[in-house]
Amino acid sequence: METDLGQNLPRPLTKGIFNINVEANPHEIDIEFVEGPEAGNTNFGIFRLEKDSLEICLDLNGNPRPKAFSTSPGSGHAYEFLRRSSNARPEDVQGGTAPPAKAHSFAANIAEFAFVDSPMLNRLQGTWTAVKIVRDGxxxxxxxxxxxxxxxxxxxxxxxxxxxxxxxxLVRLDESTNPVQVDYLNIGGACNGTVQHGLLKWVGNEPCFCMAAPGQSRPYDFTCTRGSERTLSQWRLKK
Incomplete structure (x- = not known):
């Protein structure tokens, strides 16, 4: 593994082997450096992974691992909060074996997107005109x-x-989340057969969607900056 855990850790990039213990609360992580200026040293830490959010707190001096996800001057701890931007394995990462992609037939996807009536889906029925469209910024x-x-x-x-x-x-909604999570199964066009993940909120009586590109992780918010490959759209019911 090549790792660079932030400005407080030794640079340049170092190589190391990590072990995790998910039975502990909080989860534990040990990093043994094998190349670079920290070769031979081991850092002990804790981590918390929730969906695509990752928190790591490491002790940098070989002392017992931190007990909380925080740092302060002189503590010798480094804390980072990270968000996954892609599920794809980075090209420059070596070691280990990436798991094979799970085959998922189009027919199986169709079954997962079967129509389920709901108040939110009913509210989205009809013909809508575009109020705002932002594509990749x-x-x-x-x-x-x-x-x-x-x-x-x-x-x-x-x-x-x-x-x-x-x-x-085809559209699938998870109305138990805030904002509402929305998925598209493309059944036509250039993206036929792919699934897109996004978010839905209401601006007054106008639905606003923020959708990731096919194969990308679900957005965390409704930003649509250049390079994000997201599409933000807001619609008004046609009279």
């Missing part, structure tokens, strides 16, 4: 917005611009 001009339509029938949607279908998908 680029906002669509107002003149082009007028050509945008989102048509929802049960859990099937078609999003088009100027009569050209851009997204044809």
């Amino acid at each position: 680029q906002e669509l001009p107002a003149m082009m917005l007028r050509a945008g339509l989102r048509v929802a029938t049960k859990n099937e949607i078609r999003i088009s611009f100027g009569g050209q279908t851009m997204i044809h998908a």
Whole structure:
């Protein structure tokens, strides 16, 4: 493993072997450095992993591991809060064997996206006009917005611009979360067969979606900066 755990850890990048103990509370992590300026040293720490969020607190001096996820001047502890930006294995990481991708047939995906009636899904029915579209940090001009339509029938949607279908998908909602989690199973177009993950909130009576690109992790918020590959859209029910 190559690791760089923040500005407080030795640089340049070092190589090490880590062991974890998930039976402990909090979970424990030990890093034994095998190359670089820290070769031969071992750091003891704790970590907490919740979905795509990771917290790590390490002691840098070979002392007993920290008891809390915090640091202070003179403590010798390094604390980091990390968010996963991609599930893909980094190209420069060596060692170990990446697990094979799980095969998941399109038919299985279709079954997982079966229509389930709900108050939120009913609220999304009908034809909607585009209020705001931001794609990878680029906002669509107002003149082009007028050509945008989102048509929802049960859990099937078609999003088009100027009569050209851009997204044809089945929708799945998890209304127990805040914001609501939404998934698209693309059943047509260039992304046919792929799944996209996103978030849904209401701005007054207008639904606002932030969707990740196919294969990317679900967004944590409704930002849509350049390079994020996200699409932010807000819609108004057509009268």
